Amino acid sequence: MNLTPAEIRQLCRIGEFASPTAGLAPGYVQANLVILPKDLAFDFVLFCLRNPKPCPILYVTDMGKSEPGMFAPGADLRTDLPRYCVFRHGELLEELTDISTYWRDDFVCFLIGCSFTFEGAMLRAGVPVRQIEEQKNVPMYRTNIQCVSAGPFSGPLVVSMRPVSPSDAIRAVEITSRYPRVHGAPIHLGDPAPLGIQDLNRPDYGDAVTINDGEIPVFWACGVTTQAALLAARPELAITHAPGHMFVTDMKDEELGN
Amino acid sequence: MNLTPAEIRQLCRIGEFASPTAGLAPGYVQANLVILPKDLAFDFVLFCLRNPKPCPILYVTDMGKSEPGMFAPGADLRTDLPRYCVFRHGELLEELTDISTYWRDDFVCFLIGCSFTFEGAMLRAGVPVRQIEEQKNVPMYRTNIQCVSAGPFSGPLVVSMRPVSPSDAIRAVEITSRYPRVHGAPIHLGDPAPLGIQDLNRPDYGDAVTINDGEIPVFWACGVTTQAALLAARPELAITHAPGHMFVTDMKDEELGN
Numbered sequence: 001m002n003l004t005p006a007e008i009r010q011l012c013r014i015g016e017f018a019s020p021t022a023g024l025a026p027g028y029v030q031a032n033l034v035i036l037p038k039d040l041a042f043d044f045v046l047f048c049l050r051n052p053k054p055c056p057i058l059y060v061t062d063m064g065k066s067e068p069g070m071f072a073p074g075a076d077l078r079t080d081l082p083r084y085c086v087f088r089h090g091e092l093l094e095e096l097t098d099i100s101t102y103w104r105d106d107f108v109c110f111l112i113g114c115s116f117t118f119e120g121a122m123l124r125a126g127v128p129v130r131q132i133e134e135q136k137n138v139p140m141y142r143t144n145i146q147c148v149s150a151g152p153f154s155g156p157l158v159v160s161m162r163p164v165s166p167s168d169a170i171r172a173v174e175i176t177s178r179y180p181r182v183h184g185a186p187i188h189l190g191d192p193a194p195l196g197i198q199d200l201n202r203p204d205y206g207d208a209v210t211i212n213d214g215e216i217p218v219f220w221a222c223g224v225t226t227q228a229a230l231l232a233a234r235p236e237l238a239i240t241h242a243p244g245h246m247f248v249t250d251m252k253d254e255e256l257g258n
Numbered sequence: 259m260n261l262t263p264a265e266i267r268q269l270c271r272i273g274e275f276a277s278p279t280a281g282l283a284p285g286y287v288q289a290n291l292v293i294l295p296k297d298l299a300f301d302f303v304l305f306c307l308r309n310p311k312p313c314p315i316l317y318v319t320d321m322g323k324s325e326p327g328m329f330a331p332g333a334d335l336r337t338d339l340p341r342y343c344v345f346r347h348g349e350l351l352e353e354l355t356d357i358s359t360y361w362r363d364d365f366v367c368f369l370i371g372c373s374f375t376f377e378g379a380m381l382r383a384g385v386p387v388r389q390i391e392e393q394k395n396v397p398m399y400r401t402n403i404q405c406v407s408a409g410p411f412s413g414p415l416v417v418s419m420r421p422v423s424p425s426d427a428i429r430a431v432e433i434t435s436r437y438p439r440v441h442g443a444p445i446h447l448g449d450p451a452p453l454g455i456q457d458l459n460r461p462d463y464g465d466a467v468t469i470n471d472g473e474i475p476v477f478w479a480c481g482v483t484t485q486a487a488l489l490a491a492r493p494e495l496a497i498t499h500a501p502g503h504m505f506v507t508d509m510k511d512e513e514l515g516n
Contacts (some may be wrong), residue, residue: 068306148328
């Protein structure tokens with residue numbers, strides 16, 4: 001399948017694509033989506049700005065607008081993702097493929113950077129990404145590091161982990177440093193104990209992956225941090241992309257790189 | 259004078275320092291300040307996020323709070339800058355050294371990155387910074403590039419210019435790329451015509467500087483963009499640092515670098 005971002009969004013819009021987006025439109029930025037009522041949006045912006053490594057904001061819409069600016073002119077964030085989750089007071093209410101019926105004039109939409117962008121850069125540089133090799137979800141862990149809070153939003157930093165050789169760890173730092181708007185450089189490598197992680201084989205989210213002899217775990221700030229802080233605040237209503245079902249933008253990965 | 263950031267802020271607070279901050283506390287981040295009522299703050303955040311090169315947000319306070327978080331724990335943005343400007347409907351009302359009497363519970367404070375940080379890095383790498391050599395203000399120009407607007411905030415991109423040799427221009431790109439939170443890499447180099455700049459000797463703000471034979475002008479997005487867009491929106495009330503009289507933080511320049 002070799003669809004453009006606009007073609008993928010059009011298929012989502014007419015209800016003919018509702019699957020995960022990993023691997024689609026390679027080279028184009030995919031983004032996490034969060035939709036909140038305006039009365040919470042300001043505090044949510046502050047939370048993201050105070051925790052830029054886990055929560056890198058790519059774009060915020062005007063109140064009541066669902067077009068994501070320069071990231072995809074003409075797109076509609078109410079219909080152009082493959083699948084959404086609707087939460088009431090932090091509890092999942094339903095998953096659906098079009099949120100037009102939930103739309104309100106006081107909604108603000110956030111696009112937040114996703115690790116797909118830096119994983120693409122790692123792969124192009126020959127650095128292996130284990131969970132892709134093993135066709136799993138990346139393993140993610142809640143750490144003992146608390147985010148800087150803002151209004152009702154707070155919670156632990158969640159990290160994703162990719163095991164690589166020491167030389168590839170150095171390359172991975174170099175490569176991902178170029179992408180501060182999609183989590184940037186790792187926050188830790190080696191012994192997981194300082195992060196409060198007891199057992200790498202028991203991730204809090206996603207799947208455990210193989211760590212070969214001679215490899216070290218490398219930890220990046222993860223977008224799940226944002227989702228966890230969002231839901232812990234138990235907002236009256238919040239809408240996000242469904243896990244893995246991202247918004248595919250017209251922005252090229254390289255346009256986000258330094 | 260070899261004062262720490264905390265000592266400088268304390269002297270500001272007790273009214274014993276009210277001068278420009280260029281060159282003070284070398285190695286520490288200095289920041290632009292904007293204070294706005296909450297009802298404009300959300301649109302102002304959106305404007306900054308949509309124009310991250312001229313308007314890189316470092317920190318936003320909770321409404322009614324004047325402590326700038328991890329950038330200077332215990333500091334007070336109402337008293338700890340050397341000098342402030344108060345604007346009503348976009349017109350300068352007064353300059354003063356303490357804004358406590360203007361303070362309102364609906365105020366939100368923004369710290370925005372400043373080029374002092376990347377100029378320090380250039381100097382450490384041996385790349386000359388002409389306006390520092392000539393003890394002038396950096397020359398700044400309004401360009402024909404329009405910022406992405408948000409609510410009442412819009413206007414042209416303003417750039418600062420530093421002339422260097424071609425090889426130093428390459429170094430300057432490398433060096434300033436590491437600091438996306440303080441304007442990052444240049445946006446243009448060479449012929450000023452594509453930016454709509456007619457005469458480099460007649461800057462719109464600041465002072466003209468010498469351009470030697472064999473040097474090329476290098477243009478960076480400039481924080482004056484933010485101030486121009488702010489005042490063009492004619493907000494009921496807005497407070498900023500006075501030009502050159504920045505907020506001196508406890509954050510090291512290198513902590514902002516990639």
